[in-house]
Amino acid sequence: MNEPPVRYNALIQMILCRWRESLRQPEGIFWTFVFPALLAVALGVAFRGNARPDPSAVVVVQDAGAEAVAASLARDGGLKVDRLPRGEADRRLRAGKAAILVIPGDPVTFRFDPDRPESVLARHAADGALQRAAGRRDPVAVAFQPVTEQGSRYIDFLVPGLLGMNLMGGGVWGIGWVIVEMRIRKLLKLQLTTPMRRRDFLLSHILARLAFVPIETVPLLLLARGLFGVSTAGSYAALAAVSLAGAFAFAGIGTLVASRAQSSNVVMGLINLVTLPSFVLSGVFFSTSRFPDFVQPLLRVLPLTALVDALRGVMTDGASVAAVSPQLLVLGVWSLLSFLLALKLFRWS
Amino acid sequence: MTGPAVDVSGLVKRYRQVTAVDGLDLSVQAGECFGLLGPNGAGKTTTIEVIVGLLEPTAGAVRVFGRTWGRDGRDIRSRMGVALQEARFPERLTVREVVTQFRSFYPKGPSPEALIGQVGLSEKSAEWTVRLSGGQRQRLALACALAGDPELLVLDEPTTGLDPQARLMIGELVLANRDRGRTILLSTHYMEEAERLCDRVAVVDRGKVIALGAPSALIGALGRESVVETIRRATLEDVYVSLTGRRLRDE
Ligand SMILES: Nc1ncnc2c1ncn2[C@@H]1O[C@H](COP(=O)(O)OP(=O)(O)O)[C@@H](O)[C@H]1O
Ligand SMILES: [Mg+2]
Numbered sequence: 001m002n003e004p005p006v007r008y009n010a011l012i013q014m015i016l017c018r019w020r021e022s023l024r025q026p027e028g029i030f031w032t033f034v035f036p037a038l039l040a041v042a043l044g045v046a047f048r049g050n051a052r053p054d055p056s057a058v059v060v061v062q063d064a065g066a067e068a069v070a071a072s073l074a075r076d077g078g079l080k081v082d083r084l085p086r087g088e089a090d091r092r093l094r095a096g097k098a099a100i101l102v103i104p105g106d107p108v109t110f111r112f113d114p115d116r117p118e119s120v121l122a123r124h125a126a127d128g129a130l131q132r133a134a135g136r137r138d139p140v141a142v143a144f145q146p147v148t149e150q151g152s153r154y155i156d157f158l159v160p161g162l163l164g165m166n167l168m169g170g171g172v173w174g175i176g177w178v179i180v181e182m183r184i185r186k187l188l189k190l191q192l193t194t195p196m197r198r199r200d201f202l203l204s205h206i207l208a209r210l211a212f213v214p215i216e217t218v219p220l221l222l223l224a225r226g227l228f229g230v231s232t233a234g235s236y237a238a239l240a241a242v243s244l245a246g247a248f249a250f251a252g253i254g255t256l257v258a259s260r261a262q263s264s265n266v267v268m269g270l271i272n273l274v275t276l277p278s279f280v281l282s283g284v285f286f287s288t289s290r291f292p293d294f295v296q297p298l299l300r301v302l303p304l305t306a307l308v309d310a311l312r313g314v315m316t317d318g319a320s321v322a323a324v325s326p327q328l329l330v331l332g333v334w335s336l337l338s339f340l341l342a343l344k345l346f347r348w349s
Numbered sequence: 350m351t352g353p354a355v356d357v358s359g360l361v362k363r364y365r366q367v368t369a370v371d372g373l374d375l376s377v378q379a380g381e382c383f384g385l386l387g388p389n390g391a392g393k394t395t396t397i398e399v400i401v402g403l404l405e406p407t408a409g410a411v412r413v414f415g416r417t418w419g420r421d422g423r424d425i426r427s428r429m430g431v432a433l434q435e436a437r438f439p440e441r442l443t444v445r446e447v448v449t450q451f452r453s454f455y456p457k458g459p460s461p462e463a464l465i466g467q468v469g470l471s472e473k474s475a476e477w478t479v480r481l482s483g484g485q486r487q488r489l490a491l492a493c494a495l496a497g498d499p500e501l502l503v504l505d506e507p508t509t510g511l512d513p514q515a516r517l518m519i520g521e522l523v524l525a526n527r528d529r530g531r532t533i534l535l536s537t538h539y540m541e542e543a544e545r546l547c548d549r550v551a552v553v554d555r556g557k558v559i560a561l562g563a564p565s566a567l568i569g570a571l572g573r574e575s576v577v578e579t580i581r582r583a584t585l586e587d588v589y590v591s592l593t594g595r596r597l598r599d600e
Contacts, residue, residue: 007449007452007453007461009453010453010454012453013449013453014450014453016446016450017446017447017450020441020446021441024441025441185437185439186433186435187436187437187438187439189398189433189436190431190432190433190436190493191454192402193401193402193403193426193429193431193433193503194426194431194451194454194455194496195423195426195427195454195455195456349398349403349404
């Protein structure tokens with residue numbers, strides 16, 4: 001029997017079968033390619049212009065003197081002025097469609113929510129416009145130079161977050177779910193009656209995952225570059241290294257998630273337990289700096305936070321591998337701990 | 350080979366409330382086809398899973414090729430092929446891919462094409478397993494069990510749920526393998542099948558062996574002890590009924 005050695009190498013055969021299975025799953029393709037792309041496009045468009053709050057939506061309440069006030073405000077070209085009756089104006093303010101209500105009278109009343117940044121900005125703009133229209137002269141002349149810095153827009157913030165999310169999903173679903181499926185189908189049991197090595201079995205899942213990293217990252221990067229001009233400030237080698245470290249950590253977590261679960265409900269619950277809090281706590285969609293200071297150290301050691309921070313460091317700040325070594329260390333510790341624990345807990349039959 | 354291929358003595362397997370196997374003894378001689386015959390819940394699957402090293406027994410001893418699980422696991426596994434009841438292959442892999450993967454687990458064995466040919470699936474080798482019929486799936490399971498050119502073939506209910514034609518086909522494959530000198534341990538709840546395929550049968554009920562011997566000897570013994578119907582030839586079904594007072598549901 002002169003067969004090519006690849007054919008009868010168990011590890012290679014198992015990796016090949018994992019790839020084939022993954023690539024033949026339409027659901028998998030959707031979650032890996034289509035969903036992140038849709039998110040990027042939807043959020044990239046929705047928060048175009050750096051997610052800047054829109055302070056321009058000013059509503060003048062239809063009342064005595066409304067005309068004059070509106071005319072004064074309209075002299076500031078940056079304000080979009082509407083005139084509406086009180087009831088409708090209040091509804092708009094509540095719905096967040098108006099930044100501020102201006103109620104004519106003496107004094108002119110500004111009605112706004114001081115917790116909404118765009119309302120505070122609108123208050124200053126409207127105030128200035130009214131004062132200038134009434135004859136105030138600004139003692140210092142100023143000129144404005146608007147710039148749109150690449151790397152500072154919301155889409156630049158979002159894309160590394162989506163990459164991290166993709167790598168996390170790939171690991172926990174691609175390993176956690178797949179192993180539990182094999183357990184439910186009694187395939188794991190069946191394979192254990194063969195001389196297959198357990199080590200090869202686990203290794204095949206991890207290696208198959210790592211090979212999916214380019215598939216999970218490159219299309220999204222290309223899309224973000226093509227549609228929004230999102231570019232990578234750092235080296236592609238650093239980006240690849242960080243992505244692999246992340247994929248490895250989540251491969252470990254995926255294995256841990258699968259180690260005991262015997263039904264799809266249990267594993268789905270565990271996967272949601274890992275992924276859903278991460279979406280909120282790890283700075284995928286908004287910065288972790290919004291959380292109080294005392295939880296920051298905790299958030300920083302979450303695997304997805306470390307991964308997303310490191311990806312952002314490389315993509316937007318041009319960080320080197322050395323510069324993101326704290327995050328890589330966090331990912332390394334997660335990899336090690338989750339694999340060791342998974343090996344200890346794993347339910348083979 | 351000297352000694353039995355499988356030797357089980359005093360096997361007990363208890364789950365929290367249930368005693369699945371309750372002091373079971375059997376031994377399978379090299380080269381014979383041995384049947385575990387019993388209704389659903391008799392303890393056949395549990396016995397088989399202990400024998401193939403998937404379950405730890407609560408008590409009792411199991412030897413395969415004279416060796417015990419534990420130290421000699423890998424050696425036993427490379428000489429044995431197993432088809433489990435209810436194991437389902439990945440839906441979106443082809444027959445060839447599945448067989449090649451199983452072949453890769455063993456140090457030696459026929460080529461995947463030869464294995465697929467042996468079970469008569471050559472025409473389906475590029476088909477996803479999800480598109481196979483029940484009988485074809487069972488033949489695929491058999492091809493996987495044969496992947497390491499095993500001395501011992503263990504088949505848990507290989508024909509359950511199949512139509513008569515598919516059952517006949519599996520039966521022929523089992524006989525062909527026995528004729529090649531392989532030892533076969535199979536379980537079934539079809540009486541006529543045990544009678545047709547097996548050299549010896551252990552009738553299992555509630556985790557115990559209640560009768561053991563060649564099907565013809567079991568039926569013959571029955572003839573001496575009870576009123577024999579002259580119209581119908583006695584079958585293993587009659588043996589079971591006379592031993593337990595119950596009928597064996599034949600689906
Ligand atoms: N994992 C388990 N936990 C609890 N009871 C079990 C388990 N596996 C099997 N049993 C019980 O053990 C008995 C024997 O089952 P089994 O060996 O599957 O019988 P058979 O294969 O002959 O139908 C049944 O009553 C079954 O419900
Ligand atoms: Mg059974």
